[in-house]
Amino acid sequence: MTACIHTSRTRVLEFESNHNNYSNFCRSDYSDQLSCKPISTITSHNHQDDEIWQKLKDEARFDIDQEPILSSYYFTSILSHSSFESALANHISMKLSNCSLPSATLYDLFMGVLTEDQEIVKDVKDDLRAVKERDPACISYVHCFLNFKGFLACQSYRIAHSLWLQDRKILALLIQNRVSEVFALDIHPGAKIGSGIMLDHATGVVIGETAVIGNNVSILHNVTLGGTGKSGGDRHPKIGDGVLIGAGTCVLGNIGIGDGAKIGAGSVVLKDVPARTTAVGNPAKLVGGKQNPVKVDKFPSFTMDHVQHVNEWSDYVI
Template structure:
């Protein structure tokens, strides 16, 4: 067992190393019980300073109280190191289990020095074409990823989000290599960076290739937070002025679109912790409040209050407009699509 007095006499670097070896499973990858407790308290004030799949978790514990002194711990470095090490370990295990894939895992993961170069290479291979070589794309992607820490923080948060919320996700490396929703989101992050740099031709080219390869069409002007799960992802369309907050879960065939009548700021604004069910259309410059849940197949054309559920075409509040049912857990984390269904339907088939 680790001796606590060692923290009192260790240097900050030593404390960080101890933190990696003894505490990463607690603060970086919370247990289901811890996640449940976080969910339960999320609506209270003050809100917790981290969520399991947000880059802000590096601020969750930045000090250890050791009597009268306080040791600073660089949790951000722990999180970054942890995700990439896990992926490498998972890749080695998979290559051992399926030797036929050993070359694939080596070229995609094990031969790379960092998550940045691995992601740049993997996206380039996926999005390349006869007239657009993977080497050119890889150089472009790696320059963006290695110079923008915010993007890489979001990449790691997305990896953790998929692993925690999608029961079909076997491992982090499985998500990285095979989940097109994750890959489409990361390609968009690069395209959005280029869009902000006014390199719009390149940004739109990446958008087009992502749409052709992954069947996910996100305009490079759209703003997307971290901790994003695009589950299955096929048919997702996100318009130019859409904004998606942190820790949002979106299923397939979802449209965040305009109404066709206005220009300028014309697309939805999705708050933190929102869950959007499959086949949903959210149209116009409207706001979906934080922690709201949109039922599958809904058509939403008006603002949705925070912590409420809307269902139907046109979408209606579960519980009624005057007394809507308030959610006490983050729906994007629970991925619960059926709670309070009896409050909306008279019967279920």
């Protein structure tokens, strides 16, 4: 596989050295299947390294001191790049590439999106901070950036979503498919996702086309934000700010989960959940009852407390 990717990348780089416009790389006879819109020219520009980018580089150098065997990997992934955008585009392109989809092609595409929309880059950095602050298993920013597939899948989604909004849906769906194959989770590029998102572990996460997720939301593995059948249109959940969704949860249909709500692990949610309440069970019920539910005093996505109030839901005793 390594030889295959290297050969493909080399050929693409040789081709592009003689062509200034990315659109020349697209085959004209496939114009109805693959968008040949040119990628905007990426100009090099001087800018001050921001705090996150500087932190990533400092951590990379520290890791190399601890494990010199990783020097080539860290140099290729972080230290050889002049910007955060370049490092991110390169790392995701390497992850999602295969023999017929060279990493150089994906890199140019991803850099075009990231340099045109700095709001995406801001959201990416918010996600990086969110993981570092909320996940005790995350030992550094660079550890998350390089190794956390939930983080990488979310940033791949952000690029795909931008392409989706530009009506470049074939490319967006291609990225969705590669993310599903590589990272084992499925986020439709039509979904709308805010910033400060943590997909913890992330394996088995499914987020449907019309789902909406607010800011500062934490979602664990095997969570489904899905529809309820074959009906089209607006059919997926709407998740408010600061929500925590526990592992193995299914939230189905065009329902709302209010700001600061908590969904206990293994729940099946079929009805709206009010803000700052806790729902748990199959089917899910509000802790404290519908008429007087127990209120959550802090945003659970920040505290990551999965058991407060949940253990009051039943009289189950070990």
